[in-house]
Amino acid sequence: MRATDLPTLDRRWAVVPPVHRFTAMASRISVQLPTSSPDPAGACSEVEEIFSDVERRCSRFDPDSDLSRLNRHPGEWVVVSATCFEAVHEAFLAHRATGGRFDPRVLTSLLAIGYNRSFAFTHKPERTDPVTVDLSATATAASGWAPDFDPDGSAIRLGSHPIDLGGIGKGFALRRARQALVRRRAAESDWFLVEAGGDCVLGGDGPSGAGWSVGVEDPHGGADPSAVLRLSETSCATSSVRHRSWRAGDRPVHHIIDPGTGAPSRGGVLSVTVVDPDPARAEVTSKTLFLAGRSGIAAAAESVGRPAVWVDEAGVVAANSAAATVLTWRPSWP
Template identity: 30%
Template sequence: MKNTSFPAIGTTAHLLVTDPAALAEADTMLRAFLSDLDRACSRFRTDSALSTVNSSGRASDVDPVLFAALRVAVRAAEETGGLVDPTLGRSMIAIGYDRSFADVPPSSATRVRPVRSGAAWREIVLDPATRSVTLPRGVQLDLGATAKAWAADVAATQIAERLGCGVLVNLGGDLAIAGPAPDGGWRVRVTADHAVSTGGQVIALRRGGLATSSTTVRTWRRADQVLHHVLDPATGLPAKRFWHYVSVAAADCVTANTASTAALVLGDRAPDWLAERDLAARLVAPDGTVTAVAGWPAEAMVSTMEVA
């Protein structure tokens, strides 16, 4: 088994393959796809396809990567009743997340004036025949909640199908698996910060996707408010910190990411919401208390987990 990592799309991309001879080509494929994703979906690039749509409110013959990512984002909104909302671009700008996170000032005396979405996602019009997008008036899109997870799914599948080996793609905590797993499965440390190699729980996955959403890794301060990047669409402000982080395992990374994001917004209602959907999850409170849902394994050193 071989691995590599590199900075991409504002995070760190980790790539593992079961065939060492396939790593170089797999790395090339992943870098190329993430470059395409950045040009299509970045909110921080003035030349991105997303910025063109956000500035005009309408576009035809939209970049195919962006159009596919938009369809995933709208579906996530539909499946969660708007808990995961792609129309929070103006809300993100209002709280100060108006540039790549590395460039966001850590503090400011200016107090936030929230912008609510008003469930504008229901009014997005996508036409597959012409690949056209029409946004409600004044709406700006932000695909941060789903595009990275979708990219992990697509990249892992493409690499596995082309190179015929087992693949794990991890994009800043959004993890997708494709192809045959190594003996014993892929060992993954589940924690709030994917860059940390201690703490959390180690599980072994054979297929599917895993996503962890946190209220503490990406934070900054405005006046007396400590902010983070997971917004509650109902308020336009960061979700209340009922959970330190939530990890969800599912059949694919998009499903896992959508659920982990929704769980942070739901707060104390999250365990029941996840259980109703039979989504295995590990929810960690600020005091370290762990709540396991829908078959998530016990806190053993290494627990094997099967995703349906």
């Protein structure tokens, strides 16, 4: 997903020059602010520190992170930072709100298919031997997740399964970044953009004053977008297998695990984009809609009431009725 301030689709993808770029959570992050905004350098530094803090506390790839300590002792009380406590609690609330369709206890499955280290979009993990683990044994949907939380002591007891915060961690960081930039702007109409690996928070109506044009990336790898959305003062997130897919031996796999089977989802959907004021909720909703598969996603997308656009394995682009208010360009649909 890419955001521009252009009122119509521009195939050259001219983008407002970013004020600041950095890398966190294996994603390229860009922060864009008007030069007239108060202390743009300080604002960009605060956003970078937010992402650094969430990654430092909540990465399963850092053995010293709070999350790693939790995962090593899932059945015990572990004292964690406020950041990790809030992130895990947010994941629990999302699990409960989705009836278990969002479930961070998929870590065992991710490790079994070779996702045992962080990797950038351009580098894939590799597991040369075929997956011999019975992934159905890692399914979690049959049992509810009920971690224990002690807010006074900032302690958590996960239960019997380690967890991966994955995309919700990025959505959580984007939420905090948005809150920081809203606090800093001089007027409600001031614009800002934070883009993190394709997920975005969009403040105001963009530099043009006509809204942000956001291109939904083609999950088949094409240079042109699958659709373009016009958004203002909101967030959007995409769950896609374009970048996080690889081979485990002779088996194609990806990172979106169905908690009901313990295996990568095979429902015929390649990407789902959701628009929501809250980036963490947008991330969760895009994942659960992806898991609904081609046969169930239309009904599921209507039920969430937020704009959603999806692309299936055949290249068909579809959307729910709520997306009609934000779609500004789309291919010819069947």
